[in-house]
Amino acid sequence: MFLKILSILVALSGLFMYYNNYTFNFFPSTKVTQKSTTEKLYTENELSKYNGVDSDFLYLSLLGRIFDVTKGSKHxxxxxxxxxxxxxxxxKSFITGEFSDTSKTLDDVLELAPNDLIGLENWIKMYDEQYIYKGKLIGRFYDADGMETDYMMRVKEKLEDAQREKLLKEKLNTQYPPCNAEWDANTGSRVWCTKRSGGVDRDWEGVPRMIHEPGASEPHCVCVREDLINSAKLKEYEGCDPIAPSCVVKRD
Ligand code: HEM
Structure with missing residues (x-):
């Protein structure tokens, strides 16, 4: 009995490791330095044959990871x-949406903005979930031994920067959700807070304040919980009750 339970546990941990490797951990943060012995590597020429004409199969590559998308032949x-x-x-075309561009550098993703790389990572998640992973493409992202190229390391660094920035933004958004705002030719603009403003559901309403975030060209309105309104980075709207949830902004 004990042996049976042990073997089930071992099998489950193997399954977890497999899944973790191939489904969740698309871009482990350290460079892969060991030659891959199990994964198939494709040259660009080999991959080009899986086009539904020279072969019955349809393969595509995303950041050097190859997927069999034959079951999606209608797309x-x-x-x-x-x-x-x-x-x-x-x-690159997964982000630009430029489908008539047939240039040879459509894999040059370092030309994209950092945030776009998160978009590419999401596409990889979709392919991992919906289609069959086949192996790696020898070229820009992986070398002839299946190891990551320096180019791939730069992609990963840029992606990690984008992920850090996204997390920071999300944190800031939860702490200081954006206000609602409207403009009227007669009365000027009004900013106000609700328990859902900025698309952030919460159990507090907050009061409008101006914040000037690093890198932003101008300040914008955020809702701040009353116990946090004394932060030095927040500025009151002139002529408004400092603890009112709504404020008609004085016109110059
Ligand atoms: C950057 C732009 C875009 C990219 C990279 C893109 C990419 C894709 C891909 C790869 C698929 C197939 C997904 C799969 O294998 O299941 C797909 C499906 C689809 N796309 Fe796009 N797409 C883009 C823009 C658009 C736009 C603007 C529209 C609509 C106006 C659109 C409408 C659709 C529809 C309706 C499907 C599903 C088709 C079906 O199930 O028959 N796409 N897209």
């Missing part, structure tokens, strides 16, 4: 909307 087959992705790595 990807010859003549279909997303055929540009087939038989190649056109990662």
């Amino acid at each position: 990807y087959g010859p003549g279909s909307n997303y055929n540009i992705f087939i038989g190649r790595d056109a990662s």
